[in-house]
Amino acid sequence: MTHKVLVLPGDYIGPEIVTEAEKVLAQVNEQFGLGVEVEHGLLGGAALDVHGVPMPEQTLRDARAADAILLGAVGGPKWDSVARELRPERGLLGIRSELELFGNLRPAILYPQLASASSLKPEIVAGLDILIVRELTGGIYFGEPRGIRTLENGEREGFNTYVYRESEIERIAHLAFSLARKRDKRVCSVDKSNVLEVTVLWREVLESIAPKYPDVELSHLYVDNAAMQLVMAPKQFDVIVTGNMFGDILSDAAAMLTGSIGMLPSASLDKDGRGMYEPCHGSAPDIAGQGKANPLATILSVAMMLRYTLAAPEAATAIETAVSAVLDAGLRTPDIHTQGDRLVGTVEMGEAVVTQLRSR
Numbered sequence: 001m002t003h004k005v006l007v008l009p010g011d012y013i014g015p016e017i018v019t020e021a022e023k024v025l026a027q028v029n030e031q032f033g034l035g036v037e038v039e040h041g042l043l044g045g046a047a048l049d050v051h052g053v054p055m056p057e058q059t060l061r062d063a064r065a066a067d068a069i070l071l072g073a074v075g076g077p078k079w080d081s082v083a084r085e086l087r088p089e090r091g092l093l094g095i096r097s098e099l100e101l102f103g104n105l106r107p108a109i110l111y112p113q114l115a116s117a118s119s120l121k122p123e124i125v126a127g128l129d130i131l132i133v134r135e136l137t138g139g140i141y142f143g144e145p146r147g148i149r150t151l152e153n154g155e156r157e158g159f160n161t162y163v164y165r166e167s168e169i170e171r172i173a174h175l176a177f178s179l180a181r182k183r184d185k186r187v188c189s190v191d192k193s194n195v196l197e198v199t200v201l202w203r204e205v206l207e208s209i210a211p212k213y214p215d216v217e218l219s220h221l222y223v224d225n226a227a228m229q230l231v232m233a234p235k236q237f238d239v240i241v242t243g244n245m246f247g248d249i250l251s252d253a254a255a256m257l258t259g260s261i262g263m264l265p266s267a268s269l270d271k272d273g274r275g276m277y278e279p280c281h282g283s284a285p286d287i288a289g290q291g292k293a294n295p296l297a298t299i300l301s302v303a304m305m306l307r308y309t310l311a312a313p314e315a316a317t318a319i320e321t322a323v324s325a326v327l328d329a330g331l332r333t334p335d336i337h338t339q340g341d342r343l344v345g346t347v348e349m350g351e352a353v354v355t356q357l358r359s360r
């Protein structure tokens, strides 16, 4: 059986980090006989430069035909002045909605070797392992009507619509419960049901689905309290499930608990488990072309791809173990470097992970 993986390197550091992740993918492909076939495509600014649009038809066709997509990052100052509908980020949003990638998985894991990189005390964050499951294609970011209108008195008014259908809540709830089953079996649903009717429905739907997963414990928090708990006692959480906007904010806060954005992978899944995998960070134009970017978030995104779409958990674990071993050996890119560690660049870090895998 073969698996088709579409690689979209993107812009600025995108190609640098994706090159290293591809080396790792090639290594596990060979080692575990995964049958992965890789194709390449253009998305974002790179696509705009060649085709005049950030999401070319060809890329969309290839994305639909692929089992999984590995993305670097898109955007950057080169395209700051292009029209809004042509901006590189539009390509990313386009592909997410075209493929209905509704389930965004954002793990926040703190490697014990990097505990000192967090802004929180090591005892609060050491061993942190949270999975935030964010609804990605609905909610207030997509709700209609939306816009800015001028009232009769001449004053302008901005408005958006916060809307969720039951079916949208049900599918993200099922995803969260089934993921919790493979972890510590606890789901915390985050809403604002004391104020927003949409999230009253959200809570009701979560409660109605919970009995189908009797082995998983469901709890609820209002989003303001969740934000507070996340920075006060983050280790209390296992899986957090929430809507698009709250998830956007909470997942960035959780990411920062771990200290380095260069370490965090993500997945965006459709209803059949096919998905797009990418680091949480952007295209880092400030360090592009200098060989300094940390490739580990992208390499760990490959591990997520193997676990969640390609059904190769052993290969996924092998990558995660290799990353941990490389950190144990003291290798650090500049973003995670502290005194006494061995400073390495993007390529050296990527190749160290490959070497580690080979020595298994």
Ligand code: NAD
Binding pocket: 017, 072, 073, 074, 075, 076, 077, 089, 092, 261, 262, 278, 280, 281, 282, 283, 284, 285, 286, 287, 292, 293, 294, 295, 297, 335
């Ligand atoms: P960014 O994540 O690109 O960079 C923020 C800071 O983190 C920078 O100092 C950068 O050097 C550092 N950083 C990021 N990734 C790193 C890595 N792998 N190793 C070491 N350091 C790293 O965020 P930004 O500067 O706000 O955005 C830059 C561009 O990326 C913008 O055009 C933005 O729209 C785009 N962006 C794209 C995505 C995506 O493709 N998913 C996500 C966020 C931002």
